[in-house]
Amino acid sequence: MARKLPMYKAISEAIAQEMERDENVFVMGEDIGAYGGIFGATSGLLEKFGLDRVRDTPISESAFIGAALGAASKGMRPIVELMFVDFFGVAMDQIYNHIAKAHYMSGGQVKMPIVITTAIGGGYSDAAQHSQCLYGLFAHVPGLKIVIPSNSYDAKGLMISSIRDDNPVMYFFHKGLMGLGWMPSPEEAAVEVPEEPYTVPIGEAKVVREGDDVTIATVSRMVYEALWAAEELEKAGINAEVLDLRTLVPLDRKTLINSVKKTGRLLVVDEDYMSYGMSGEVITSVVEKVGNELKALPRRIAYPDVPVPYSRVLEKFVLPDKEKIIAAVKEMVQ
Amino acid sequence: MARKLPMYKAISEAIAQEMERDENVFVMGEDIGAYGGIFGATSGLLEKFGLDRVRDTPISESAFIGAALGAASKGMRPIVELMFVDFFGVAMDQIYNHIAKAHYMSGGQVKMPIVITTAIGGGYSDAAQHSQCLYGLFAHVPGLKIVIPSNSYDAKGLMISSIRDDNPVMYFFHKGLMGLGWMPSPEEAAVEVPEEPYTVPIGEAKVVREGDDVTIATVSRMVYEALWAAEELEKAGINAEVLDLRTLVPLDRKTLINSVKKTGRLLVVDEDYMSYGMSGEVITSVVEKVGNELKALPRRIAYPDVPVPYSRVLEKFVLPDKEKIIAAVKEMVQ
Amino acid sequence: MGVEEIPKETLLEMYRTMHKIRTYEETLAKWYYEGKSPRFDISAGPIPGELHLSSGQESAAVGMCIHLKPEDAVIGTHRAHHFAIAKGVDLKKMTAEIFGKATGLSGGKGGHMHLFDVSKNFSCSGIVGASFPQAVGVGIAAKLKGEDYVAVAVGGDGAANQGTFHEALNLAAVWKLPVIFLIEDNGWAISVPKEKSTAVAKNSERAKAYGIPGVSVDGADVIAVYEVAKEAVERARRGEGPSLIEVRTYRLRGHFEGDPQLYRPKEDLELAKEKDPLRNFEKLLLEKGIATEEELSRIREENEKEVQEAIDFALKSPYPEPEEALKGVFAGGD
Amino acid sequence: MGVEEIPKETLLEMYRTMHKIRTYEETLAKWYYEGKSPRFDISAGPIPGELHLSSGQESAAVGMCIHLKPEDAVIGTHRAHHFAIAKGVDLKKMTAEIFGKATGLSGGKGGHMHLFDVSKNFSCSGIVGASFPQAVGVGIAAKLKGEDYVAVAVGGDGAANQGTFHEALNLAAVWKLPVIFLIEDNGWAISVPKEKSTAVAKNSERAKAYGIPGVSVDGADVIAVYEVAKEAVERARRGEGPSLIEVRTYRLRGHFEGDPQLYRPKEDLELAKEKDPLRNFEKLLLEKGIATEEELSRIREENEKEVQEAIDFALKSPYPEPEEALKGVFAGGD
């Protein structure tokens, strides 16, 4: 039976069901026990599974993320939470030099079924060290699958897929989608979620709105800004197709290219920094194949290359949103 | 007076001259003292400037790179060496959350005149944790200037500019360009270098070979692969323009776009990983402006999204090189 | 040494600062919840984002900073208002910053966790454990410049399990730098109690691992903190190297505002009230006849006025121009 | 306990392994310089890349691994051949890996610094300090699975100043995990002597910072190492938690092959020869009448033959197919 669930509950439900199914699954991280995770992604787990399998850690990200590797090498399937993605710099070596590479470096001997969950996104004045997305940075280094759900249905299905995947998965949840009550979240992110376990395949983008005039490719919270923009654009007679990429590695270039072939126009919307990131990769992936079939220059609206400012007026100015999308699409379609 | 210098000597000469000019400049890093830096970038400095200003550190990259911030906040101009860029993950937080952002977060109160030097590149079987380039990853986060010289003249001039810059500069030198004797290096990288101090501006690309048929944009050691390819292509009647981008942040989009407008074709060559990196950014920067003026689909030859393999045959297969460039250009021009 | 040997002015100054901090924090809390009712919304109201207050921990800041000159550096944590105030940071500008205003320390770009005042050599950041290496750098600058200023790195008990703690203490000890590492032990890292995260009863014991002095002191007694801090600062100024101080304090409020504190035993909060350093100090001053109730109440009134003026200044100040967000990533124009 | 109480077979096995390691390393060195004359070229010859040999440090590996079962994990460093051999890694496959052959442990993808043998629970990596957290993870797995295997994290004296050392020891101690931290102190981190990098005379003293046992032992005496290691392993198996062991050894060769060692005082190398654990052990076995010269020389011959066979196997093995480089980034096909 399906019920409407906020994303944070969909995630913790997925973890709980996998922990029931497979005793090798366990969770580590800061405040993931009694607190249930600062963003609720592990809520209820400690009560269900106890201190052994739901382990609050010291503030030692290198140690507990590196420990996930050791545990995985012994057949465990650890889930570790990096509280905010902004903290990655204290633990990145274990993530990308070891967890991401061990399978390849060992010639396939070692498997790394590790899920690293982490919170992304701004919009609530948490400033330069607590508001970033950074998935583009992780997508650059080989060996990590990059999963970024935008609603509770995908969140549960992708979490179950991530846990069952034999490879390291970085699972990015946007704070502003979790449906936490104390943090604004679009209503549309909390959708019907089946009670029983199910999977959403990693590596498949989803057309969340069909249209003929322009493809808006994006992920995470920006999916809603794109959808809201598309609604208004429709009133102006412009039909936007909105693509939720859902995973950046593997990137579903096929669905992306097919959409752009149909619409002839591509706008990428990205809450991560503009340069050397997702927006460039998505545009290039399209133009290197079908650049000659475009009716307009491809465009991108991304976080400009500035640290996230604190003051609300400043942050609002730089965050991509519905209005910026509408303006860009109108220019493209003219 | 100018003499031919290998790149490692050009770099250490630049540092020495700036240390003489400005007593606030000092150097820290592993084996940068008596050893002179594993790749020679600090050779001779200890003898000239003594233990106070040329400080061998413990293997504590977070501590000594973070210390650069503290020292800079007190008016020093530290140069710190991260021995291989592959190790960035143990110190990334200090680099990107603090050094890169302090100026912005402080509303301009704090200046961060720090140079972080680091060795990049493969081709000598040092495998997955000692052969990467990763400049694309650093270029993604705002607040760091990204400098990547390809010859000893630029190396000295860009180093002096980097030291005098009031902003953090990541200075990437390719091991295979340093002219070390024990590591192969193209002869062309060791060029005439004036004895006196001079600067090469950060943010200016250089056309290192003029041509009309295709623009090959690249950096670092790949500049030579591109030049060698261009020579052969000339025999086939194809005139390639080779662009040494030299700095990725700021990226000289003007020179890049002007070149592509002239040639109508763009090939990006990159020793860093393919996806979500430099190649995507360079192509997107061009097509979002002049994508409609291209005579061929833009292309890229980059390191495929795999960890660097150890065995020579494997590494050679994945490294971009002259042959791959020639083949791609021929297809583009047909 | 005891309270008798400290000049009355000094004691009253300490009282003034402690009480000012408390008044400030409790006033700020009120303003924080403005616009956040009936439902708590982190992004709403005049102070959006996280807010970590220091009520109950004033003695650590005041007992230390009373010994410091403006040239001495203090590097705080995410919970840093008390150190900022004790270090003499302008209350109006700091408040304006927290309210996201153009007149703030950083013009609204930094915010509550990123307070910078170069004139007072104060800074802080939102990354746990980041302060330690940065203070080492200030120590290096002092040594290289032959100055007698010192650096204080503040970290919580949670921060002491971060790798930077180890690296920075070792580096400061090896190089005999004028750095004081101050661990503010409030027994909690968000919801994780120290006993469950820390393998040693007192973090001061860890000083042995670096061959430096380590002292643990009861933060309920600001005079005890004063004495321990005095010794460490004098030692550092004399060039005798770093010290480690643990101040045992209690959090009077949640980790951040809005923290339901469900994880926290009632007795712990009661203990916090008992150990309240402000109340204790007040009692001491009166009992020992050092100050009269009138003197203290005059100070309290002055503080309330000063805090109110700071709030008024912040409230009346304009927000920054939105376009400011794009400026100031790099020094020297961008 | 003394040598008398150790069964002769065990002693001879230890001798065999120590001598095998020495023979292996010295033979490998010869092969490493093949093709690298007259001028040393790191990329030339049958073994390109870096090569860190362990001659002189055999006692650390043998004294520890003699107590281990295949299920026990050893996580080594960049200098790991001795531990690999002592842990029973197949010499032929290991040698083939170092020669970059398809028959190698990882089919030539890993190389000298990235040796993996899952059947022996052995791995190592090129990042200093990375082993510590990983071993903690093995300890977690043991605890969760209720198994009695233990994990050994190896690190050099240089590695003990890395943040991961602190984080991992703390975590292992807090969770009382079956982990042995083995610091192989050879007095140098490349060119930086321990006295200049380490604020404490013996790293074993740092155990106090985690409330666990710490012992320093003279690596010139393999029996002493044997005893200390035995206690730590038994303690871990009994569920009494982690230990820290420092083995004081000497590097008989350079940091890596090709290291001119200009930084190294002559006396240090002489001391290394005097402290040679293999020579000492041989003398002990003969002097105590435990073994005859004939027995030992038979072992030596067998070792030479085995090493030669491993080299021959590697030499005769084919290189991998170049296309292999693109495969195996992700488990389950890519």
Ligand SMILES: Cc1ncc(C[n+]2csc(CCOP(=O)(O)OP(=O)(O)O)c2C)c(N)n1
């Ligand atoms: C590297 C890093 N990890 C985690 C966090 C999230 N975080 C913020 S404060 C905090 C607890 C800090 O505890 P402590 O150091 O004792 O300071 P306190 O809050 O008690 O003053 C945590 C886990 C962070 N900001 N940075």
Ligand SMILES: Cc1ncc(C[n+]2csc(CCOP(=O)(O)OP(=O)(O)O)c2C)c(N)n1
């Ligand atoms: C994080 C990191 N920093 C630096 C290096 C470069 N490096 C490789 S080995 C080494 C010295 C290691 O010294 P130690 O731990 O004592 O081991 P030893 O070589 O003496 O066996 C250094 C600095 C590295 N591989 N990883």
Ligand SMILES: [Mg+2]
């Ligand atoms: Mg605390």
Ligand SMILES: [Mg+2]
């Ligand atoms: Mg060593």
